[in-house]
Amino acid sequence: MVMPFTKSGENALELFENDFKWQSIIARVNNAFQERGFRPKDLQETINQVKKSKAISTLKNATFNVEEAIYMEARTDIIVKAFINIHSEDNNVTNSVQVSLKAIEASSRMALYDLPTSSSPPFKTTDYGYLVDRVLTEENRIEKFINGINDAFTQIITLGKAITVEIIVTEESVFKLDDERSESKFISELITEWVQSNSYKNQFRIKQDSENILSFDEVRIPLKTETGANYSVNDFARILSVAVVNICGTKDGVKAKRTRPSVSEGTIRIILP
Numbered sequence: 388m389v390m391p392f393t394k395s396g397e398n399a400l401e402l403f404e405n406d407f408k409w410q411s412i413i414a415r416v417n418n419a420f421q422e423r424g425f426r427p428k429d430l431q432e433t434i435n436q437v438k439k440s441k442a443i444s445t446l447k448n449a450t451f452n453v454e455e456a457i458y459m460e461a462r463t464d465i466i467v468k469a470f471i472n473i474h475s476e477d478n479n480v481t482n483s484v485q486v487s488l489k490a491i492e493a494s495s496r497m498a499l500y501d502l503p504t505s506s507s508p509p510f511k512t513t514d515y516g517y518l519v520d521r522v523l524t525e526e527n528r529i530e531k532f533i534n535g536i537n538d539a540f541t542q543i544i545t546l547g548k549a550i551t552v553e554i555i556v557t558e559e560s561v562f563k564l565d566d567e568r569s570e571s572k573f574i575s576e577l578i579t580e581w582v583q584s585n586s587y588k589n590q591f592r593i594k595q596d597s598e599n600i601l602s603f604d605e606v607r608i609p610l611k612t613e614t615g616a617n618y619s620v621n622d623f624a625r626i627l628s629v630a631v632v633n634i635c636g637t638k639d640g641v642k643a644k645r646t647r648p649s650v651s652e653g654t655i656r657i658i659l660p
Contacts, residue, residue: 388428388463389416390454391471399471400446400453404434408473408515412484415516416469419529428461436460458493465499465536466491476509483509484518490536494620495548495653500535502528547587547607550620551594551654554578554601554631560659562635562643565598574659575601577634582606585626624648624655635660 391399391413403409410431417427437456438444446453458466472485487504491497505528507518523529554575556564564575572580575596582591587607594604608623628648635643643660650656 388430388433388457388461388465389413389420389467389469390430390457391469393472394470398447400434400457403430404446408513409471411514411516412471412486412519413469415519416467416486416488416523419520419523420467420533423529423533425533427467428463430457433457433461463493465540466493470504473515474506474509477511479513481509481511482513482515482518483507484515484522486519486522488532490532490539492540492543492548495550497543497549497653499539500532502532502535544610547590547609549605549607549653550623552582552603552606552627553654553656554659555656556599556659561641562638562659563598564596564601564659566635566638568634568636574634578631581627581630581634585623585630620653620655621650624650624657627655628657631657632660 391403391409393399393402399409403413413430417429420427434446434457437453437460438446440460441449441451441456443449468489468491470485470487470489474483474485475481483506485504485506486502488502490499490501492499505522505525507521510518512518554564556562562574564573564578566574568574568577578601579593579596582603583589587609590605590607591603592605594602596602606623608620609618612618625648628645632643632645637643646658646660648655648657
């Protein structure tokens with residue numbers, strides 16, 4: 388799905404909904420993908436579904452994270468963030484556009500490929516779709532972008548997608564990472580062994596191991612299960628949180644209870660019970 392954004396902080400989704408220029412630009416970016424074998428999710432239809440599920444008539448001043456709601460509704464594999472800047476001269480007679488694209492793997496939020504900012508020549512036209520088409524097709528930019536996405540996805544299939552994991556001790560935590568458990572091993576050591584055994588092809592990397600936090604800046608998980616079903620960060624978070632509870636066991640008569648893990652932009656956060 389193609390998601391517009393601006394570098395000025397202006398709400399690109401409001402611009403998309405209310406400005407035909409932006410609608411035509413996003414439509415042309417979508418068409419560029421469709422013409423090359425991709426099937427992008429329709430942004431406006433996804434926005435409509437979010438409004439319906441949230442019982443709102445406009446995204447303006449929404450009290451929830453609009454982009455995250457759109458991503459969850461779309462359930463897409465790849466997000467293409469399209470930076471757009473429209474430049475007009477001669478009282479909006481002569482126009483040009485700047486476009487850059489960034490492909491992001493949806494569940495892990497890992498960057499796949501970037502198309503640097505490029506500009507169309509200025510033309511005396513208000514056909515912004517044509518201007519975007521000039522940007523994307525000149526120097527085979529869109530083909531290079533799609534090839535870059537395909538190469539990155541091939542690597543993910545081979546190595547797994549990278550996520551980050553944080554196990555955190557808070558003041559409310561009964562259990563501690565340096566509590567000793569079976570075979571004279573600390574809880575942190577047992578969690579690390581579990582991550583090693585359950586990460587895709589045993590690919591993981593520890594970032595920090597202290598008495599209050601155990602974090603991994605890279606844990607690889609597969610794209611699919613053995614039966615071919617999609618495998619998400621939430622799936623891994625669920626089995627990891629169960630494993631953490633089982634590792635903690637019981638302390639001073641208190642049995643560890645599972646709490647809901649936090650999953651955001653490819654990062655799993657679990658509070659130790």
